[in-house]
Amino acid sequence: MKSLRALLAALATLCALSLSSCTYFGVNAPPVPPIGTQVTWPPANFSEVRGYCYDYTAEEERSFFVNGRMHSGVLDPRGVTLRPDQVRRLLDALTVSQGKQSRTPCYKPHHAFVFYNSQGKVAAVFEMCFGCNKFRETPEGLPEYVDTAGLYALCQELGLPLGQGNQFYTDVCQLRRVR
Numbered sequence: 367m368k369s370l371r372a373l374l375a376a377l378a379t380l381c382a383l384s385l386s387s388c389t390y391f392g393v394n395a396p397p398v399p400p401i402g403t404q405v406t407w408p409p410a411n412f413s414e415v416r417g418y419c420y421d422y423t424a425e426e427e428r429s430f431f432v433n434g435r436m437h438s439g440v441l442d443p444r445g446v447t448l449r450p451d452q453v454r455r456l457l458d459a460l461t462v463s464q465g466k467q468s469r470t471p472c473y474k475p476h477h478a479f480v481f482y483n484s485q486g487k488v489a490a491v492f493e494m495c496f497g498c499n500k501f502r503e504t505p506e507g508l509p510e511y512v513d514t515a516g517l518y519a520l521c522q523e524l525g526l527p528l529g530q531g532n533q534f535y536t537d538v539c540q541l542r543r544v545r
Contacts, residue, residue, distance in 0.1 A: 398510045403463045407507045408490030412481035415453050416445030419526045421539040422475055429502070430478040430493045441539045445480065446524045459516035460492060463509035470498040476535045477521055497530070 399405065422428045424439025436443055448456060456479060474495045481490040492508070494501040499514050521528055527538045 397463055397466055399463050401463050401465050403509065405461050405463070405507060405509060407457075407461050407503070408481050409505060409507065410481075410489040411483060412489040413484040414482045415448045415456060416480050416482070417448060417521065417524045417526055418442070418445045418478045418480065419476060419521075419535070419539070420478065421532075421535045423532050423536055424539070428473065428475055430475070430480070430491055431488065431504075439539055441527070441542060446526065448479075448524070452520060452523070455516065456520060459513035459520065460503075460508055462513065464511040464513050467499050467511050467514060469500055472498045473500045473502075474498070474532060475502070477517075477526060496528070 418430065419441045420430065420437050421439035421441075422437065425432065425437065427437070430437050430440075432438075472495065474497055475493040476495065478491060478493040480488055481492075483489045491504045492501060493503075494514075494517060496514065496518055501508075501512065518528065527535070527542075529535065529538065
């Protein structure tokens with residue numbers, strides 16, 4: 367009986383230790399890389415950056431590029447070309463690690479920045495959901511947390527629609543879509 371109690375006590379201790387280690391995997395872990403660290407991204411050369419707004423609900427795939435083509439829900443396939451000073455601000459917002467930000471489990475992207483090389487080919491893509499503060503980059507390499515307030519301000523400056531909820535983006539993209 368003593369050995370059974372000892373075994374149960376050991377198991378309880380092991381469970382308690384393993385549960386407390388969950389905080390390491392995100393909840394209380396510091397941002398990666400440390401706040402203020404600047405990363406080099408994108409790794410490929412680019413000559414132009416364009417900003418886009420899109421209604422991800424226009425097709426099943428949420429990503430801005432689907433099988434090598436632009437998402438069908440894009441408001442304006444030409445996008446808005448960023449000036450050099452705007453590109454610098456975009457890169458500062460993306461490449462300098464920020465402090466933790468609240469996030470929700472959804473991922474409903476409505477904005478993208480596409481980096482094109484001198485031949486007009488896609489060199490990198492950054493897409494963002496301002497509702498949940500999540501993003502995806504291709505190729506990978508950005509900090510865990512980026513300057514979402516700076517990105518939001520840049521989208522405002524570029525005249526990209528900003529609103530709440532999927533219906534807002536569905537409506538604005540259907541009403542103002544450039545063909």
